[in-house]
Amino acid sequence: MHLPAILPWGAADGFSKQMLLVILSVVIIAAFFVAAARKGQLVPGKLQFAGESAYGFVRNGIAKDIIGGNDFIKYVPLLFSLFFFILVNNIYGAVPVLQLPSFSHVGGAYVLAALVYFTWIVIGVKKNGLKYFKLAVVPSGVPWYILPIVIPIEIISNFVVRPVTHSLRLFATMLAGHLIVMIAGSGIDFLLAQENWLLKGTSVLVLAGAVAMYMLEALIMVLQAYVFTLLTAIYIEGALHADSH
């Protein structure tokens, strides 16, 4: 699933529109937040207030609420970067002309999920030592005769399935949304090209449906960015407090 590259133009492999958009997202996010945070006034202006609200949403709404404790601030940069990186790259899908959510290409989702996967494992091992793997797969308070069943399930769910679902959830929702909008667009195009006026007329219905789907897609774009970040915070919290789970 890969569009022809734009550099060199039309090549099967090369610098694609998706890559350009990813780089653009980094520039947009960095420029906005550096500009918002730079002045650091006690009484914020409009730009600073917007930046602080966005930052505070991830800092307090996700990092502080989920991870908590005194050192949640250590994980704020990762969660903050993840949320806005995914958010902006998803919103591309709702912007005319750009119209391509970067994570409808699975590679980006794999990269981020893998990054998070290794991050929480490293955090868990750092915090609890190698005992962490035992803590992560042997739930406390379970009778010994159930353990042979529970341990394999825990291993599979925590260390195998978790990164896969983490990445595919993001990728699949973005791809599906992208496809639906695309299909609706081609459908309208196809119906309008018909000779029969009744068939032509039904394109209006498809258009109405497409607009509704577009709105739903816009909601899902924001929601998935939030879900990805929230799950990351939950994984980190689980790694930090493995001994109490």
Add this chain to the structure above:
Amino acid sequence: MDQLILASGESSAPNPLVPNITEMIVVLLGFLVLLFIVVKFVVPMFEKTFAERAEAIEGGIAKAEKAQAEATAALEEYKQQLTDARTEANRIREEARAEGAQILAELKEKAAAEAARLTEQAHAQIEAERQAAVVSLRSEVGSLATTLAGRIVGESLEDDARAGRVVDRFLADLETQSAGVAQ
């Protein structure tokens, strides 16, 4: 679709789960650059602002509380001073009153003593003058009476013994009379 894939030279249908390596590298590098900027600039700047703001608010509250405490302390002090001043004023007034009363009493006493002294003196003087008058009268009245009686009687009453007796008798009578009058 199949024709398009064939045209682009791919032999199998594209699997959406197979990633494009270049895209992965771009996403990884892009995200790491963003993470670096966020760690290095965005988060420290926001946290600094938050900390400064919290400090400004908490500092303001602490300052207000301190001012409040100072004001309360000052009020207490003034009240205390006012009470002290009132007590002091009362004490001074009481003292002055007592002192005044004492002075008045002393003056009264002195005046009374002076009056008594003057009265005494006057009494003594009067007594002395009376005595003197009595003495002078006694001699004068005696000679005057003798002379007068001699002139009236025509005989000489130069005989001292007789004259003396007459005079004494007369004076005794006189004294008895005057005593009766005085009573």
